[in-house]
Amino acid sequence: MHVTEKRQITMPISLRKRYGLQPNVEVEFVAEAGGIRIQKQGSVSANPFRALRGVVKKRLAVDRYIEDIRGR
Numbered sequence: 001m002h003v004t005e006k007r008q009i010t011m012p013i014s015l016r017k018r019y020g021l022q023p024n025v026e027v028e029f030v031a032e033a034g035g036i037r038i039q040k041q042g043s044v045s046a047n048p049f050r051a052l053r054g055v056v057k058k059r060l061a062v063d064r065y066i067e068d069i070r071g072r
Contacts, residue, residue: 011038 001009011021019040021027026041060068 001011003009015021021040027038028041030037030039056065
């Protein structure tokens, strides 16, 4: 694949079929440490735990957290 002068990318048909990318499907580019990931807009990340990032506001050791939620 290459980027055209208009900054467009042509994705191979095998990938479009495999991931159900039909015309007018919105995609998003996600920056990651090793490069860029393309995904359907609004889809759940390949890493299901990424959606939970930031849910727990306290930074506690696991044992301390379990004691807190059990009320000890």
